[in-house]
Amino acid sequence: MKVHDMLVEERRRMADLLDGLDPGQLATPSLSTGWTVHDVGAHLITYLRFGQLKIYYGIVTMAADFDRLNRELTARAARMPTSEIAARLRRWATSKTTIPRSGYDPVLADILLHDYDIRVPLGIGRDMPEDRLWVAFQHLAAKPSPGYAVGSRLAGLRLEAEDTGWVSGSGAVVRGDAESLVLAMSGRAVGLDALEGEGLPLLRERVAAPPPRGPLERLKTVVKVVVDPPPVERRSRDAIGGS
Incomplete structure (x- = not known):
């Protein structure tokens, strides 16, 4: 399977996971410091549209402080209900936005790590494909x-x-x-x-x-x-x- 195909599947899988969580689970602190499970879901939609423009914006305005950029973009997206976040993950699942000159590998790695950020504190198991x-x-x-x-x-x-x-x-x-x-x-x-x-x-x-x-x-x-x-x-x- 191609890396981009895996990425599309993971976005759709994440949307299903988020849709199946109750309010208490969504409010659970994730493995990402300062973010709840809901916040992690919000982070995953922040770069699906106009992603490279946002990255260049962060380089210019925030001295490449991507942690700060991620937190600002995520805070905005987290204002949406989880149902809308899941809907956008599905709607833009085939997005081809990548980190400049890096291809799809870091994008896939990011969603896999955030999958752990959500599932581990919630005790939801998964056999991650090798x-x-x-x-x-x-x-x-x-x-x-x-x-x-x-x-x-x-x-x-x-x-x-x-x-x-x-x-x-x-x-x-x-x-x-x-x-x-x-x-x-x-x-x-x-x-x-x-x-x-x-x-x-x-x-x-x-x-x-x-x-x-x-x-x-x-x-x-x-x-x-x-x-x-x-x-x-x-x-x-x-x-x-x-x-």
Whole structure:
């Protein structure tokens, strides 16, 4: 399956999930600090229309502070009822908006991580398809887009997914199941308890206290994305081993 096809399916699946939650569940704090489950759903529609224009607006007006941009856009979208948010997810599920020069991988990774942000605190299980999890693993490990704020979190670490055989990086080992690794790589502490290895204390420390990133560092990250050669074309490839 192509990455964009997965993305379309995940948006529609998320719409169904949101429609099935009661008011108490929607008001539950998500894994995204400061956001409820309803807020996470609102975030997922913020870039479906005019997404790249909003990204450039954030670069220019907010010194590439994507956390601030996301929170402002999400606060506006969160004023809508959840039913309207779900309806927009379905209506614009085929949106082809991407992060500039990055393809669909970071967009798919984003919705997968926010799927965990909703389901984990609500105790809703799911067997995440391996090919989709692979996209998130590869993107976070190789060249995450600026909005993920991974920074140096994974530097000097070798990540080993014991259930899938995926490996990335070099240095002190952090091992465990792929799902827990992806959560920890993205800065979600909930994934750390299922991991082990001599590199785990360092990763735990970095997740708990990420280094501050000033305007200059954020802008440098954006410039690097723009200047570096674009990744392998991602618009028409299969998630694993295809092109």
